[in-house]
Amino acid sequence: MNAPRAAEPWTGTSPSDAGGSRLQAPEHSRLAVDSSRPFGAHLRMSWWKPLVVIGVPPLAMVVLQVLLYQLVGVIEGSDDPMSATLTPLKFLAVNVSIGTAGALAILLLVWIARVPWRSLISAPRAFDARRLTYYLVAAALLVGAGIGVVALVAPDAPGWTAFGVTGTTIGMLAIIALSTPVQAVGEELMFRSAVLPVAASWVRAVRPALVVGLVVSGLGFAVVHGSADPWLFGYYTVIGVSTGLMAIISRGIEAPVAFHVANNVLFTTVNTVMADGEAFAIDRSTDSGDASLLILGAVNVAMVVLVWLRERRARPRAVSSR
Secondary structure: OOOOOOOOOOOOOOOOOOOHHHHOOOHHHHOOEOOOOOOOOOEOOOOHHHHHHHHHHHHHHHHHHHHHHHHHHHHHOOOOOOOOEEOHHHHHHHHHHHHHHHHHHHHHHHHHHOOOHHHHOEOOOOOOHHHHHHHHHHHHHHHHHHHHHHHHHOOOOOOOOEOOOOHHHHHHHHHHHHHHHHHHHHHHHHHHHHHHHHHHOOOOOHHHHHHHHHHHHHHHHHHHOOOOOHHHHHHHHHHHHHHHHHHHHHOEOHHHHHHHHHHHHHHHHHHHHOEOOOOEEOOOOOOOOOOOHHHHHHHHHHHHHHHHHHHHHHHHHHHHOO
């Protein structure tokens, strides 16, 4: 990873990196993007605008999820639609609400700060589908290895009961395949594309700005998961900071999106097939986490290292090809 460039006088000029011409936009929409700063600290805006971007989408997510839960309760005839047990329709409601909140975060930032949406996906380079594919395969291998280690050393920690396949299992697997990637992308759009750079915009010096962005986005990610357990809260914070580092190192959200999709798809799939054919519940109460989460935290750190190594190798080739 190249060291972040020191703060330079802001000119509002377009980036010269490969694909930078694709980020061209009318002059009034380029004013919020500072190409002299690295991805994650590349936005400039009034102090109050980040507060809107940080606060509104998570609130909208919670409200939408509650409304969808009530709708699902009516459809399923449930007496307790807000229970932690995830039926296929309730799981779909969760994923739709998070995906919608992610899209709202991007639209809100584009609207109130005149930020070109492409610069929230990657900057100064263009979006790279090959990066996404490479990191998706690598993340699947790392997460799969982490699940295997947990199964060996702490099989009771995730709450798995027994392997079973029923109609509920098939329904859940279909919802996972169709909507969990949308949910994972939504969280990355909300916290890595939006919250990370808008929080960093409060600080002018680059390195402190990146630290502020990582802290705010990491803690925000942990808070919206609603766990009072210190192990779980710490684990969600590690995910938030790790995916933020992936975005900063790679100058885009392909790596964090790939990791998030692989992580959520694999874990929810295993949780589903190991629920003995029943709907499983998400327990985030106090004392629901334990030291086995250190294994999964290590998977996050390993992914950050992998991204750093890959980007370090790729950067000289990109420079020499110009």
